Amino acid sequence: MLFVNLCMQGLLQGGIYALIAIGLTLVYGLLRILHVAHAGLYTLGGYIAVIVTNTTGSFSLGLMTSMLAVGLVGMVIYRLIYQPILDKPPFVALIASIGLFIALEEIYRIIFGPYGITFAAVPLQGAVNFAGTYLRECEIAAVLLATLLIAALTLFTKHSRIGIAWRATVTDPEMSQSFGVDVVKVRYLNFFIGSAMAAGAGSMVALMNNLVEPTMGSVPSYKALAIIVLGGLGNVRGTLIAALVIGIAETFGTIYLGDYLDRDSIAFAFLILVLMVKPTGLFAKG
Amino acid sequence: MGAKSLFKCFLPVAFTIALSALSALAMTDSPIKIGVNVPLTGFAASDGESALNGAKLAVDQINKAGGVDGRKLELVVYDDQASPKESVAIATKLIEKDKVAVGVSCSYSGATRAAAGVYQAAKIPYLSAYAIHPDITRAGDYVFRTSFVGEVQGRAGAKLVGDLLKKNRAVLITLNNDFGISLAAGFKEKAGEYGVTIVNEYTYSIKDRQFGPIVAKVKADKPDVIYATGYFFTAGPLVTQLRAAGVDATIIGQEGFDTQTFIDIAGTAAEGVIITTSLGRDSKSQETQDFIAQYEMMFNHKTDMVAASGHTAVKVAADAIKRAGTTDSAAVRDAIAATNLAASTGTISFNSLGEIIKDVQVQVVKDGQFHDFAVISDAKLLAPPTE
Numbered sequence: 001m002l003f004v005n006l007c008m009q010g011l012l013q014g015g016i017y018a019l020i021a022i023g024l025t026l027v028y029g030l031l032r033i034l035h036v037a038h039a040g041l042y043t044l045g046g047y048i049a050v051i052v053t054n055t056t057g058s059f060s061l062g063l064m065t066s067m068l069a070v071g072l073v074g075m076v077i078y079r080l081i082y083q084p085i086l087d088k089p090p091f092v093a094l095i096a097s098i099g100l101f102i103a104l105e106e107i108y109r110i111i112f113g114p115y116g117i118t119f120a121a122v123p124l125q126g127a128v129n130f131a132g133t134y135l136r137e138c139e140i141a142a143v144l145l146a147t148l149l150i151a152a153l154t155l156f157t158k159h160s161r162i163g164i165a166w167r168a169t170v171t172d173p174e175m176s177q178s179f180g181v182d183v184v185k186v187r188y189l190n191f192f193i194g195s196a197m198a199a200g201a202g203s204m205v206a207l208m209n210n211l212v213e214p215t216m217g218s219v220p221s222y223k224a225l226a227i228i229v230l231g232g233l234g235n236v237r238g239t240l241i242a243a244l245v246i247g248i249a250e251t252f253g254t255i256y257l258g259d260y261l262d263r264d265s266i267a268f269a270f271l272i273l274v275l276m277v278k279p280t281g282l283f284a285k286g
Numbered sequence: 287m288g289a290k291s292l293f294k295c296f297l298p299v300a301f302t303i304a305l306s307a308l309s310a311l312a313m314t315d316s317p318i319k320i321g322v323n324v325p326l327t328g329f330a331a332s333d334g335e336s337a338l339n340g341a342k343l344a345v346d347q348i349n350k351a352g353g354v355d356g357r358k359l360e361l362v363v364y365d366d367q368a369s370p371k372e373s374v375a376i377a378t379k380l381i382e383k384d385k386v387a388v389g390v391s392c393s394y395s396g397a398t399r400a401a402a403g404v405y406q407a408a409k410i411p412y413l414s415a416y417a418i419h420p421d422i423t424r425a426g427d428y429v430f431r432t433s434f435v436g437e438v439q440g441r442a443g444a445k446l447v448g449d450l451l452k453k454n455r456a457v458l459i460t461l462n463n464d465f466g467i468s469l470a471a472g473f474k475e476k477a478g479e480y481g482v483t484i485v486n487e488y489t490y491s492i493k494d495r496q497f498g499p500i501v502a503k504v505k506a507d508k509p510d511v512i513y514a515t516g517y518f519f520t521a522g523p524l525v526t527q528l529r530a531a532g533v534d535a536t537i538i539g540q541e542g543f544d545t546q547t548f549i550d551i552a553g554t555a556a557e558g559v560i561i562t563t564s565l566g567r568d569s570k571s572q573e574t575q576d577f578i579a580q581y582e583m584m585f586n587h588k589t590d591m592v593a594a595s596g597h598t599a600v601k602v603a604a605d606a607i608k609r610a611g612t613t614d615s616a617a618v619r620d621a622i623a624a625t626n627l628a629a630s631t632g633t634i635s636f637n638s639l640g641e642i643i644k645d646v647q648v649q650v651v652k653d654g655q656f657h658d659f660a661v662i663s664d665a666k667l668l669a670p671p672t673e
């Protein structure tokens with residue numbers, strides 16, 4: 001039973017990582033920018049979810065507001081921070097992104113205080129026991145949300161017009177532009193969807209921890225980088241699998257390697273191992 | 287020479303005398319400066335704010351009561367981001383430029399340990415409010431600590447579990463930093479003596495908030511007590527997740543749990559959690575009661591152990607300067623070493639190494655508040671290191 005419980009915890013953790021990392025890999029795929037500040041939007045998602053839930057009493061409303069608002073903030077960040085420096089070398093955008101991430105953490109601290117905020121009445125905390133295994137309702141909700149969002153993203157990119165244009169732009173920006181794809185629109189869409197997914201993850205983590213603190217994004221900021229490298233930069237399917245693998249590796253690692261390795265180092269140990277064998281990541285694109 | 291020219295002649299002299307008298311007056315009236323390094327930004331900012339608020343309240347109380355020997359107390363505060371790199375530069379600045387009489391660290395171990403050497407070299411007394419690393423006071427005879435070293439509190443935890451609660455199957459969930467490890471070391475050192483068996487020990491990093499794997503394993507271990515080290519932001523989620531999984535063992539925490547935010551996070555799961563700490567919420571001591579009430583009034587936030595430690599450190603400094611009757615650093619150092627003060631964290635004195643001697647307060651969460659559970663005052667068990 002311990003084994004099953006650990007597997008479920010691993011998948012849960014992996015699902016959360018996937019929601020964060022997919023936005024990051026989308027941005028990289030399209031613009032070749034390592035968008036470190038993405039984790040700051042994940043934190044913002046948590047803050048908005050808690051504040052709206054505490055004001056209105058509805059977590060679903062909090063979650064939706066959070067995803068929508070953070071999606072818009074993502075677009076604004078693209079417009080104000082990245083667009084003006086797109087023609088500069090990649091490290092310029094990376095430095096801007098790291099700076100923005102640090103600034104966001106301090107802005108949250110100034111606005112919301114250093115202690116973090118909690119739900120006034122935290123919903124979905126009951127435990128569901130099933131044949132010796134257990135999950136909290138909020139954890140089940142997190143897995144459902146992750147599945148739903150990732151499935152929706154897949155359908156969207158495969159079957160909608162703009163989704164197909166998006167994939168085309170990722171593959172060959174110049175060619176798709178000459179076929180009449182509005183590249184700028186695709187970029188905004190990209191930031192909106194990626195940021196909204198991170199906000200979804202932030203909201204669910206806020207629910208599971210009942211705590212949103214200014215530095216909530218610090219671990220995801222670098223762990224998501226490890227995941228997208230492992231998944232083959234820019235590859236959504238690879239990122240999803242890498243996130244689940246890391247989630248499970250960490251879960252078992254915490255119990256069986258915890259005496260030797262910090263949980264956060266497990267992801268990187270795994271990353272180093274994979275890169276030694278396959279330098280392009282598990283699922284590099286063509 | 288007429289009266290007028292006489293006056294003219296004397297005017298500059300009189301003016302000079304008046305001026306020097308004024309400046310002499312200003313000298314005695316100039317505030318006594320206490321230097322503070324504290325993390326106000328970065329990951330430790332919540333503890334930093336609490337500790338600094340505690341220190342500010344102490345200054346406010348002292349100044350309202352007439353100051354120290356008629357002189358006001360003034361804090362000179364710099365943000366060290368809990369980083370040794372910052373704290374060393376800050377210590378130098380506080381000593382050389384601000385000319386502080388005493389330094390107080392409202393910061394974590396890394397930053398405090400690094401700054402302690404600078405204060406020792408300059409022979410300016412330095413008080414560590416709540417940093418836990420044993421090496422801090424080893425910097426020399428000008429460095430003191432107004433909170434417990436981890437091992438002492440860990441030993442008190444073992445007594446609490448084995449002797450007061452009569453539990454014997456313990457699982458340790460240890461925060462993997464100097465704080466968690468030194469607490470666990472103290473607990474393990476004395477566990478056997480009190481008949482406590484350690485079934486298993488798990489470690490986690492300060493950044494962890496999801497404890498699913500550990501909780502699943504602890505559930506399988508079936509302990510009757512869990513000695514969990516951590517801070518409120520790790521302990522809140524940990525306790526919630528343990529209880530949600532149906533683990534009903536008694537949970538023992540320490541001063542890192544000691545803030546209302548812990549109870550806000552864990553909600554009903556926090557009920558019955560017992561902690562070893564420095565702040566007795568139901569204490570009869572006037573100093574402690576005043577501190578709790580005035581802190582909430584001044585900052586509109588429930589107080590915590592870190593705030594009480596910042597408060598205590600400033601009170602110790604002020605008390606020593608008052609008894610020394612001067613801000614001469616050697617005299618103040620000797621006065622600190624001879625401290626016997628009723629502070630918000632209890633009646634305190636120091637041993638030869640500058641480590642605090644006081645009782646351990648045991649608190650339990652009941653109806654969403656910390657309340658007194660017991661006091662551990664076994665002098666031999668709680669003896670801090672002397673070298």
